Amino acid sequence: MLEVKGVNAFYSDFHVLHDASLRVNKGELVAVVGANGHGKSTLLKTICGLVPAKSGQITFDGQDIAGRKAPHLVGRGLVYVAEDRRLFPDMSVLENLQLGAYLPEARRREKENLDRVFSLYPRLAERRSQLCRSLSGGEAQMVALGRGLMSNPSLLAIDEPSLGLAPNLTETMLRTVSQLNREGLTVLLVEQSLALLEGMIDRVYSIEEGVVTETNNRSLQEAL
Amino acid sequence: MTQIIEILLSGITQGAVYCAVAVGLSLVYGASRILNFAHGSLYSLGGFLAWFLVVGHLNLPLWLAVLIAIPILAVAGIGIERLIIRPLRGSANWKINTIMVTLGLAFIIENGLQLVFGPGTKTIPAFTEGVLEIGGITLSWYRIWIFAISLGLVAALEYFLSATRYGQAVRAVSQDMQGANQVGVNVNQVFSLTFALSVVLTGIAGILLAPVFLISPLGGWAPFLKAFVIVVLGGLGSTKGAFVAAFILAILEAFVIFYIGPSWAMPAWLVMLIAVLMIRPKGLFGVWEN
Numbered sequence: 001m002l003e004v005k006g007v008n009a010f011y012s013d014f015h016v017l018h019d020a021s022l023r024v025n026k027g028e029l030v031a032v033v034g035a036n037g038h039g040k041s042t043l044l045k046t047i048c049g050l051v052p053a054k055s056g057q058i059t060f061d062g063q064d065i066a067g068r069k070a071p072h073l074v075g076r077g078l079v080y081v082a083e084d085r086r087l088f089p090d091m092s093v094l095e096n097l098q099l100g101a102y103l104p105e106a107r108r109r110e111k112e113n114l115d116r117v118f119s120l121y122p123r124l125a126e127r128r129s130q131l132c133r134s135l136s137g138g139e140a141q142m143v144a145l146g147r148g149l150m151s152n153p154s155l156l157a158i159d160e161p162s163l164g165l166a167p168n169l170t171e172t173m174l175r176t177v178s179q180l181n182r183e184g185l186t187v188l189l190v191e192q193s194l195a196l197l198e199g200m201i202d203r204v205y206s207i208e209e210g211v212v213t214e215t216n217n218r219s220l221q222e223a224l
Numbered sequence: 225m226t227q228i229i230e231i232l233l234s235g236i237t238q239g240a241v242y243c244a245v246a247v248g249l250s251l252v253y254g255a256s257r258i259l260n261f262a263h264g265s266l267y268s269l270g271g272f273l274a275w276f277l278v279v280g281h282l283n284l285p286l287w288l289a290v291l292i293a294i295p296i297l298a299v300a301g302i303g304i305e306r307l308i309i310r311p312l313r314g315s316a317n318w319k320i321n322t323i324m325v326t327l328g329l330a331f332i333i334e335n336g337l338q339l340v341f342g343p344g345t346k347t348i349p350a351f352t353e354g355v356l357e358i359g360g361i362t363l364s365w366y367r368i369w370i371f372a373i374s375l376g377l378v379a380a381l382e383y384f385l386s387a388t389r390y391g392q393a394v395r396a397v398s399q400d401m402q403g404a405n406q407v408g409v410n411v412n413q414v415f416s417l418t419f420a421l422s423v424v425l426t427g428i429a430g431i432l433l434a435p436v437f438l439i440s441p442l443g444g445w446a447p448f449l450k451a452f453v454i455v456v457l458g459g460l461g462s463t464k465g466a467f468v469a470a471f472i473l474a475i476l477e478a479f480v481i482f483y484i485g486p487s488w489a490m491p492a493w494l495v496m497l498i499a500v501l502m503i504r505p506k507g508l509f510g511v512w513e514n
Contacts, residue, residue: 050402050405050406069405070405070406070408071405071409071410071411074406074407074408075408079406080406081406082403082406086400086402086403087400088395088399088400088403088404089399090395090399091392091395091396091399095392098392099392099393099396099404099409100407102389102392102393102396102407102408103407103408106408107389147407151407151408
């Protein structure tokens with residue numbers, strides 16, 4: 001479904017991604033694991049059109065998407081959920097979710113997806129008119145994920161959902177992601193630690209200083 | 225007593241027009257963080273455009289001139305954003321650079337107007353005459369009309385921002401640009417749209433006020449300065465703040481003009497501005513803490 005080949009990306013002058021390659025098949029939950037500052041977020045942002053790739057190939061659903069910008073890719077079903085949430089602070093929870101369904105394809109299924117998000121997170125239904133500025137970290141992460149789902153993704157790229165969350169909230173969040181994946185959503189997930197992801201991922205890549213390598217099952221076991 | 229009511233009413237009617245000029249400035253700042261120093265010259269441009277259509281050459285009725293001016297002003301706004309703002313965006317010091325180029329644009333527009341129309345003042349006859357008298361209070365019908373039109377424009381803008389998808393997208397861009405990108409909002413389109421709306425608003429204000437204040441090539445600086453004070457008082461980027469601040473300052477101005485003298489209006493505004501900023505540095509409704 002998603003194929004990344006030899007991608008190089010820069011943050012201003014700093015060479016972050018070195019010939020990064022990875023693949024996500026339909027229905028998989030694939031993780032990219034690495035320490036802070038090794039290019040995890042840049043990898044996801046490059047795939048999702050928020051950081052330009054200097055060279056390399058990115059194909060999504062069989063089409064070349066390298067150089068395409070985020071607003072275009074969202075319409076095709078490649079949706080990014082940011083580690084720093086990127087909510088609209090002076091809008092309500094409901095407005096944030098509605099904006100997830102901004103593009104016509106997603107808007108057609110807005111009601112259906114909103115029901116889905118509210119049944120996933122009844123707490124958001126209770127707080128629908130609260131401004132996002134005043135949400136707790138856990139609630140903000142729920143809105144971020146919910147807004148991503150409102151965009152009607154076929155592949156959801158989630159950037160470190162555990163960032164800034166208490167361990168129990170992280171666990172709930174990851175369980176939800178795993179549940180969404182079992183329901184058929186393809187997920188590309190970035191995390192710092194593999195320990196949190198035990199039993200839910202299909203394949204894992206590690207990233208170190210911008211170099212991505214697929215880790216096979218045995219070393220995955222060892223890593224855990 | 226009737227005198228105080230009359231002063232109050234004159235302040236309120238004036239406030240609505242200030243509001244139309246200031247809200248446009250605030251809208252652009254809110255969405256794209258650009259302080260458009262050409263805002264006042266675009267106000268003059270609106271006035272001259274209407275003068276050209278109504279008085280100068282074509283003798284069209286004013287309403288038709290306004291209908292013709294709206295798309296011209298909108299295209300001017302989009303053109304400014306596309307041609308001189310967008311190429312600078314993202315480069316080092318782009319905010320300062322956009323201030324410099326919009327300032328340059330203001331001089332170009334002013335000198336252009338001077339070349340085409342000459343340095344003198346022009347006026348457009350008011351589309352309605354006479355005064356309304358209730359219980360000893362008199363108010364000219366023209367003032368009532370420009371009050372209603374300005375308020376209508378600002379209300380329409382507020383409705384657009386709060387109740388439509390495109391309006392939501394504008395607010396989304398002003399609150400988190402990357403977040404807006406992530407949900408599929410074309411940020412460049414939003415910038416163009418806000419510039420178009422902003423130039424249309426200030427241009428129409430220039431047309432509406434032409435019978436009252438006259439039009440001159442350099443006449444845009446006073447409304448710009450006033451709009452600037454209003455926008456800072458209300459909180460940079462907040463259209464609601466600009467709305468409230470426009471009325472506060474216009475009413476203050478009306479009283480100062482009556483009791484002290486017209487030349488004290490601007491000093492009074494600045495004292496008010498400093499006093500508010502000392503207590504609330506963000507302005508009345510400011511949100512730029514991030």
